Amino acid sequence: MEKESTLLATFKVMIPYIIAVFIGLMFSFILRNTIKPYIVSGNSMYPTFKSGNVVRVIDDFDDSDLYSGQIIVFVHDGKNYVKRIVAVPGDSLYIEDGILYVNDLPGINYEEKISDSGILNKSINLADDEFFCIGDNRNASLDCRVFGPVKRTEIIAIVGDKIF
Numbered sequence: 001m002e003k004e005s006t007l008l009a010t011f012k013v014m015i016p017y018i019i020a021v022f023i024g025l026m027f028s029f030i031l032r033n034t035i036k037p038y039i040v041s042g043n044s045m046y047p048t049f050k051s052g053n054v055v056r057v058i059d060d061f062d063d064s065d066l067y068s069g070q071i072i073v074f075v076h077d078g079k080n081y082v083k084r085i086v087a088v089p090g091d092s093l094y095i096e097d098g099i100l101y102v103n104d105l106p107g108i109n110y111e112e113k114i115s116d117s118g119i120l121n122k123s124i125n126l127a128d129d130e131f132f133c134i135g136d137n138r139n140a141s142l143d144c145r146v147f148g149p150v151k152r153t154e155i156i157a158i159v160g161d162k163i164f
Contacts, residue, residue: 092124
């Protein structure tokens with residue numbers, strides 16, 4: 001009888017610790033599955049992101065989340081890239097006199113003109129599963145102008161907020 005009461009007393013003392021551990025595990029699980037940090041490498045997205053910035057990425061997204069202006073993470077030749085979508089499936093685009101045109105209208109442009117058109121020195125049309133992405137630091141970015149459009153299957157996440 002005395003052994004049972006000692007065991008019960010010990011269990012009563014441990015209940016708050018068990019609850020704290022359980023809450024901690026649940027909190028960790030929720031954070032790990034909703035806030036996925038990603039460290040930006042390089043300055044191709046400057047001034048939006050600098051090298052070393054930590055951003056929140058979302059890997060559970062719909063095709064409706066992939067629109068012109070959205071920043072994404074995609075894989076090309078085994079390397080991850082963070083770039084901005086400037087054209088979506090069905091769009092045509094080219095660069096003329098340093099200005100990006102999408103469907104014959106000025107696309108997402110910045111004050112500084114684009115010095116290297118790459119494959120956009122002539123108009124290209126995107127297939128149903130292709131996106132065209134360029135870094136915000138246009139003249140210091142390795143992007144689709146060099147290696148061509150990104151396939152939908154290569155997109156692994158959309159970028160949410162900058163954490164720090």
